[in-house]
Amino acid sequence: xxxxxxxxxxxxxxxxxxxxxxxxxxxxxxxxxxxxxxxxxxxxxxxxxxxxxxxxxxxxxxxxxxxxxxxxxxxxxxxxxxxxxxxxxxxxxxxxxxxxxxxxxxxxxxxxxxxxxxxxxxxxxxxxxxxxxxxxxxxxxxxxxxxxxxxxxxxxxxxxxxxxxxxxxxxxxxxxxxxxxxxxxxxxxxxxxxxxxxxxxxxxxxxxxxxxxxxxxxxxxxxxxxxxxxxxxxxxxxxxxxxxxxxxxxxxxxxxxxxxxxxxxxxxxxxxxxxxxxxxxxxxxxxxxxxxxxxxxxxxxxxxxxxxxxxxxxxxxxxxxxxxxxxxxxxxxxxxxxxxxxxxxxxxxxxxxxxxxxxxxxxxxxxxxxxxxxxxxxxxxxxxxxxxxxxxxxxxxxxxxxxxxxxxxxxxxxxxxxxxxxxxxxxxxxxxxxxxxxxxxxxxxxxxxxxxxxxxxxxxxxxxxxxxxxxxxxxxxxxxxxxxxxxxxxxxxxxxxxxxxxxxxxxxxxxxxxxxxxxxxxxxxxxxxxxxxxxxxxxxxxxxxxxxxxxxxxxxxxxxxxxxxxxxxxxxxxxxxxxxxxxxxxxxxxxxxxxxxxxxxxxxxxxxxxxxxxxxxxxxxxxxxxxxxxxxxxxxxxxxxxxxxxxxxxxxxxxxxxxxxxxxxxxxxxxxxxxxxxxxxxxxxxxxxxxxxxxxxxxxxxxxxxxxxxxxxxxxxxxxxxxxxxxxxxxxxxxxxxxxxxxxxxxxxxxxxxxxxxxxxxxxxxxxxxxxxxxxxxxxxxxxxxxxxxxxxxxxxxxxxxxxxxxxxxxxxxxxxxxxxxxxxxxxxxxxxxxxxxxxxxxxxxxxxxxxxxxxxxxxxxxxxxxxxxxxxxxxx
Numbered sequence: 001x002x003x004x005x006x007x008x009x010x011x012x013x014x015x016x017x018x019x020x021x022x023x024x025x026x027x028x029x030x031x032x033x034x035x036x037x038x039x040x041x042x043x044x045x046x047x048x049x050x051x052x053x054x055x056x057x058x059x060x061x062x063x064x065x066x067x068x069x070x071x072x073x074x075x076x077x078x079x080x081x082x083x084x085x086x087x088x089x090x091x092x093x094x095x096x097x098x099x100x101x102x103x104x105x106x107x108x109x110x111x112x113x114x115x116x117x118x119x120x121x122x123x124x125x126x127x128x129x130x131x132x133x134x135x136x137x138x139x140x141x142x143x144x145x146x147x148x149x150x151x152x153x154x155x156x157x158x159x160x161x162x163x164x165x166x167x168x169x170x171x172x173x174x175x176x177x178x179x180x181x182x183x184x185x186x187x188x189x190x191x192x193x194x195x196x197x198x199x200x201x202x203x204x205x206x207x208x209x210x211x212x213x214x215x216x217x218x219x220x221x222x223x224x225x226x227x228x229x230x231x232x233x234x235x236x237x238x239x240x241x242x243x244x245x246x247x248x249x250x251x252x253x254x255x256x257x258x259x260x261x262x263x264x265x266x267x268x269x270x271x272x273x274x275x276x277x278x279x280x281x282x283x284x285x286x287x288x289x290x291x292x293x294x295x296x297x298x299x300x301x302x303x304x305x306x307x308x309x310x311x312x313x314x315x316x317x318x319x320x321x322x323x324x325x326x327x328x329x330x331x332x333x334x335x336x337x338x339x340x341x342x343x344x345x346x347x348x349x350x351x352x353x354x355x356x357x358x359x360x361x362x363x364x365x366x367x368x369x370x371x372x373x374x375x376x377x378x379x380x381x382x383x384x385x386x387x388x389x390x391x392x393x394x395x396x397x398x399x400x401x402x403x404x405x406x407x408x409x410x411x412x413x414x415x416x417x418x419x420x421x422x423x424x425x426x427x428x429x430x431x432x433x434x435x436x437x438x439x440x441x442x443x444x445x446x447x448x449x450x451x452x453x454x455x456x457x458x459x460x461x462x463x464x465x466x467x468x469x470x471x472x473x474x475x476x477x478x479x480x481x482x483x484x485x486x487x488x489x490x491x492x493x494x495x496x497x498x499x500x501x502x503x504x505x506x507x508x509x510x511x512x513x514x515x516x517x518x519x520x521x522x523x524x525x526x527x528x529x530x531x532x533x534x535x536x537x538x539x540x541x542x543x544x545x546x547x548x549x550x551x552x553x554x555x556x557x558x559x560x561x562x563x564x565x566x567x568x569x570x571x572x573x574x575x576x577x578x579x580x581x582x583x584x585x586x587x588x589x590x591x592x593x594x595x596x597x598x599x600x601x602x603x604x605x606x607x608x609x610x611x612x613x614x615x616x617x618x619x620x621x622x623x624x625x626x627x628x629x630x631x632x633x634x635x636x637x638x639x640x641x642x643x644x645x646x647x648x649x650x651x652x653x654x655x656x657x658x659x660x661x662x663x664x665x666x667x668x669x670x671x672x673x674x675x676x677x678x679x680x681x682x683x684x685x686x687x688x689x690x691x692x693x694x695x696x697x698x699x700x701x702x703x704x705x706x707x708x709x710x711x712x713x714x715x716x717x718x719x720x721x722x723x724x725x726x727x728x729x730x731x732x733x734x735x736x737x738x739x740x741x742x743x744x745x746x747x748x749x750x751x752x753x754x755x756x757x758x759x760x761x762x763x764x765x766x767x768x769x770x771x772x773x774x775x776x777x778x779x780x781x782x783x784x785x786x787x788x789x790x791x792x793x794x795x796x797x798x799x800x801x802x803x804x805x806x807x808x809x810x811x812x813x814x815x816x817x818x819x820x821x822x823x824x825x826x827x828x829x830x831x832x833x834x835x836x837x838x839x840x841x842x843x844x845x846x847x848x849x850x851x852x853x854x855x856x857x858x859x860x861x862x863x864x865x866x867x868x869x870x871x872x873x874x875x876x877x
Contacts, residue, residue: 484526
């Protein structure tokens with residue numbers, strides 16, 4: 001049973017954690033209404049918009065069909081190229097314009113007023129009209145002679161575009177007349193970057209050989225030149241706050257700052273990014289530099305006298321994560337280990353609670369002193385292959401233990417201090433050629449159990465880091481590599497799985513073998529649910545086994561994966577087992593029925609999975625993806641009918657979730673104000689949203705007037721005159737009509753006494769038309785006293801019309817409270833008169849039946865909600 005749109009019936013994509021920016025250069029823009037700078041970065045197929053003040057995400061765009069290759073922004077729109085198409089985003093979210101016409105992949109974008117200039121890999125340069133999406137001009141360059149590699153608009157040069165080529169020459173074009181104005185011979189090297197300087201006519205040119213040229217376009221004269229030893233120039237940025245400083249970036253992640261007055265280097269910033277710096281931009285009028293790179297990082301640097309220091313940063317894994325686990329019992333933090341060697345913690349609540357525990361070092365003393373000519377990268381620990389965490393004693397000592405690629409020792413981490421721990425756990429007689437392959441922490445948080453490739457299983461004390469013995473059957477625990485270890489809830493048993501096809505049970509205190517189980521194939525992973533004693537094993541033949549720790553027997557066997565099972569996780573109640581495999585499927589197995597109940601495909605093979613201790617979110621990591629993807633458990637929000645899937649079930653593809661904004665979405669300057677609907681649906685009952693005093697006091701007006709009666713008699717007004725007003729909720733002054741001097745008779749005609757109110761006349765008109773919106777609105781605008789007067793003065797015909805108006809209000813489901821208040825006052829005033837009128841009585845009986853029907857539906861909904869609330873408060877969950 002799958003969802004209506006295909007994919008999973010149990011899990012739906014929610015959002016992704018840990019994705020901030022990729023190798024595409026960012027775009028910086030200023031919002032006039034908010035008076036704030038925003039930076040837009042590309043993340044795969046969507047755009048993320050951050051405010052520069054805090055680097056907090058404020059908007060996430062809709063996804064495009066392909067990965068974004070380049071982007072640019074003007075005052076109102078953000079332009080992104082994906083393949084051969086260019087999309088324009090409004091409000092940083094939805095696509096409002098799409099430009100099609102390129103035959104090759106678009107590589108460059110440049111907004112210029114009402115036009116957009118784009119260049120593709122085939123040498124075509126197209127000028128688009130932004131609003132009409134029409135092609136204004138098309139230029140073609142031979143890629144062998146002039147391949148456009150950079151574009152910019154020189155300041156104050158009207159309708160002019162400067163285009164740099166990979167061959168080295170530059171050309172200045174007028175896009176309005178489609179004429180080339182001037183050609184610059186270049187500097188015998190390909191142009192990588194073109195950047196406008198604060199001075200008019202002066203631009204900065206970055207070349208592929210690492211040379212930086214400050215050139216005057218009007219005079220065609222090179223003012224100064226610098227040379228960078230780190231390879232090609234990937235980005236250039238000029239300070240605009242008055243300081244003559246130029247920043248240049250390199251593929252190694254270094255940034256150099258050049259003093260343009262002294263024409264020399266001012267400072268260097270090494271390893272600003274782990275990889276090439278994609279773009280660097282100085283915030284206008286501020287000493288603030290914004291950079292992004294392919295290492296999934298967005299950083300803000302504050303310029304100081306001695307150089308630049310990191311002010312704010314948003315970064316995740318720079319290499320795909322390999323293992324994830326929920327930390328703690330609340331399910332709000334996810335520990336993730338990546339191929340970049342870092343251990344990070346992502347919060348599912350807000351990104352401000354994210355933590356980076358760092359890379360870890362082989363030797364802290366050598367790293368501090370940097371002796372023996374070792375580089376910083378050589379002292380870092382290799383990537384983590386397996387880790388385990390426990391929150392029971394994390395305030396006292398290290399609470400995370402990790403195995404690293406090619407290392408026999410195991411590293412500890414302190415979660416609260418976000419640092420590497422003080423211990424490297426390694427057995428005294430363990431060979432250095434062996435590798436730690438599996439690790440687990442006891443439920444009490446005191447001991448760590450480590451399995452190695454040489455077949456040993458050892459126990460260490462986490463507080464002191466001392467070795468507390470090993471589990472041996474002969475010389476070793478297993479005759480092959482240990483693939484997994486686990487400890488039970490009471491620290492009585494330790495189970496280990498080895499490549500020798502054996503699952504062994506050991507006594508924790510005596511270190512003796514108690515039982516062993518022969519497996520049908522070599523195990524590749526092991527997962528224990530401590531509360532229920534269910535042990536899951538992933539075998540090399542792509543099958544899954546579930547072993548009961550009490551009986552030491554296989555109770556379930558699942559088969560269906562067509563690739564290596566990378567990871568598994570239990571639901572909090574141990575009813576489900578979720579497994580991920582290299583066949584790109586995420587499968588949910590039901591343990592009581594022993595069947596597959598949910599399965600869906602993803603774009604990239606999942607390598608890690610973890611279900612939160614509260615059961616609300618499923619977290620997955622995937623091949624060649626830097627983020628941690630969250631999936632919502634639908635069974636917690638609504639009933640989900642899970643049935644066993646047939647053996648020939650073909651899963652459907654489900655799109656990976658994208659990021660979700662955590663703050664208010666930034667609106668455009670011309671965004672219209674949203675107007676809420678009066679009623680969401682005709683089947684719903686809505687209230688009037690008016691104060692209760694407008695309808696609850698209708699039945700008690702006599703008591704209220706008696707209670708509010710003044711004790712002293714009214715005094716004559718001091719003013720010689722008074723201004724007449726119209727009765728109503730909002731006081732309005734009347735304009736006296738012009739009268740003749742002789743028309744001052746005090747005799748009142750019979751027609752004047754028979755005058756009817758506007759509400760009574762509106763009821764008569766509504767009886768013939770069937771539309772009671774006008775009398776309804778008149779009563780809504782009146783106060784309680786006027787409503788009481790209008791209802792008490794109703795005639796027999798008016799009473800029938802009034803009952804029909806109440807019936808119309810109830811059928812529409814609108815103003816449910818007002819309708820009952822008006823009806824109660826009408827029955828209190830005219831019940832005897834209505835009982836004698838057959839027409840009014842028939843209308844009242846129909847209205848009573850409709851009231852009973854509406855109230856029965858509401859009472860059923862109320863009873864269901866109260867029953868569920870009572871069960872949630874009293875049941876032992």
